[in-house]
Amino acid sequence: MLIVSSQLAVGQENTLTLFDIEQAPILAKNQAYLLVRVDVSGIAPSFNFAHILKKKGSYAFDSDKQKLGEKYAVSLKGVKTGFYLLAIKTGHYQITRVNAPFYNLPYWRPTNNVSWQFSISANKINFIGELNIANERGSDYISVNLFNRFATYQATMSEQLTLLLEQYALVNGKGIRDDFVEELEGN
């Protein structure tokens, strides 16, 4: 699937478009790869995220004190289930909202807690998890999650990212402390 790349400023919000992993964008200065698995349904899902103006290292979270910088929006309309890339600046980010309009239900989910943060490290492919919007037409049921599934998809990611992995290491890009990958790869 070809997804056209664009980065258009709309007011203060940048609109980003996902890249297929076979067509990885070239990284600009201070950028690294965000890798996300998308499994969504619905009419026109999308999500918003923002740069956290705070040094990485502290995982304590207070939505009132959190200062957010540059804001981004990513459309997921028509995006098939699979892995996608974005080239974005290194840093710590907060997913601020997931939009999942569904037939007659204009639903969006606020995501203001630490579980919805991710981190982008330089020279790495940062897997932020699986963005999942599950719904059932017959029952008006919607569930929105960002699953931390590095181990679940490790084999698939390694298989699909072969060329990119020659240049960049795959890391867990969750914004909260998670020692799993470090421990798995350590001695």
Place this chain on the structure above:
Amino acid sequence: MHKSISILFLCFGLVNSFIVSAKTPVATEHFFAEPDMVVAKLSPDGNSIATIRFTNDKPQIWLIDSATKQATLWFDVAEFSKRQASIKQLAWIDNQYIAAQFVEIKKGVEGLLDTKAVQRLILLNKPVNNTAQVEVLSVTTKGSMVHPLPEQKHQFLYAKSGLVSKIYRLNVNKLSVFGKKLNKLHKIDGGQFKKSNEVASIKGWVTRWFLDSNGQSIAAFHLNHQGEWNLSKLVDKAEPQVLHTWDFANITKNKSSDITSPELVPIAYTGEEDSFYCLDLNEDEQRTIYKVNFTTYSEAIVYQSDAYKVIDIDLSEDNKLSAIKVINNGRIETVYIDNNRLKQHVDLPNNPSLVAQVDATKDNSVRVYYSENHDQPGEFYVQRQAEVGFLGAMYPNIKDQLGSELVEQTVTVEGLEIPFLLNLPLSQKSPVPLIIMPHGGPIGVFDNRYYNPITQLLVSNGYAVLQVNFRGSSGYSTELKDAGKKQFGDLMLKDIYQASEQVLAMKRIDKNRVCTFGMSYGGYAALMLAIQHPKRYKCAASFAGVSDINLLLDNTNVSDKQRLWLKEYIGDSVTEYDRLKAISPLYLADKIPVPVFIGHGSKDEVVDVEHAFRMKLMLEKHQKPFTWYINPEGEHSFADSKQASQYFERLLEFLHTNI
């Protein structure tokens, strides 16, 4: 099945002489089959019994003659609903009509709307013979039946909520046939929702009416026009008197509110003035039933469900708890409550440990009983005068097929009495191997002394099974439950281990053949026990088990309220990361000394499947032997009997090979 088990043993080159049980192992699928008979209701004259039975996962109503026990299919729900449908309430209106309140489960929007339950009341006319057409009437106006008025022919009470909520007295004869289009001359529901039929009224949206056993309106739980919830007492024609007010909007906004204090809301009238049965909204899942007096504010716990969320209760004529309605895998189930006094008055087969009176005529000349034992799933009996007759069983395929001995003991750990249950196969010729099976939860859940299909499956296959109600478990005392706070990987495990040591001292148990097995928290505990006591166990099996506690706590599927609860009872993945990591089996995988069995459902929304995959990678890294089972359609528990049977066949194979 016995044959196939034997073949299995040969395939794995096992000597199975230790599998000595009094009875032939029952086929695994029978333990996890859909239930057959689940409810039985007696007509006011005692001549007929309406029962709910399941066929292909859909309920049917059968009519049984209480004297001859002849059964006739009365009504098939599958003809009326294509959705997941349950019968929430079944009540005789008189000797001719029965009312059935259907609930169709429609999930809502997570975090926005609650799961929707669409209700519909239908009324069935008793057929005169087997071939007669069944007349099905229905109430079209939205609402629910609040009292069947069995003493008043053809009449019942029906409630309708709105800006002003009301109870009406309806007559069955004026209702229309279900599904039939009305012509212009016919009014909906016979035009019965009118002033002259009103028996109670209150301003605001009522979610529950409370009536006494005679159908007299006592109180209502309702949303007033100021957005507050009130429990109001109905006093003849005077203005209702507010007994208590709840401001849920502010409770929800205040995230730091004390979630350990109960937030009690009424669900039924106890028959005593201003006193109600209540559920606690602050409980992780509503499993505890309280009795609360809203004038004196005295409260007491009267019942705790072992594992499932309580949504409603059934009361006897004298307003005592007779059964609870719970949600199990999205389906409404009835759990009967033991009435110890009854055991002296009725002699039911197999000396059951649980006897409940399901229904009785006004003069008690005919009664319906439910009985259950640790090795006998539920059965229904009818008693006419002194004669007791069998009506039906929940699981007919295993009726009288099982046999085990139940031992109940306690062990003292750090000054706290820890209760445990040990199920032993009968007629052992040699010491039997032991499976230690900790329950899930772990807080507010417990193993009871009644029938458990997993326990009996293992016993039927020759194993003794130990179930420990470690600290954090409900069902015994507040002290035991509260002692579980933040003991996820510490004293809870010590309780299980100490109980198992006490059991292993018994001559009837083979202390050299012990394995652990559990689901959810039980799976976590199974792995941790093997890690902590490397020489004690031969194998460990975990289904839907937690392998990384921090991963469990960081799940985006958790609401703000649940997040607070998890911090309070398990820990904080931000401030206590290292402590929780140190008690996570994932990071201790190199210390696992025995073969393990990791099983999980890919659609598990409670413990994500990532827990299993992480464990798998870590076991591979450390070159530890393991058996792997992933069900792509599996959830946190087994959605159907096929899934359950498939998993437990694999588990038995693993245990037989490694113990």
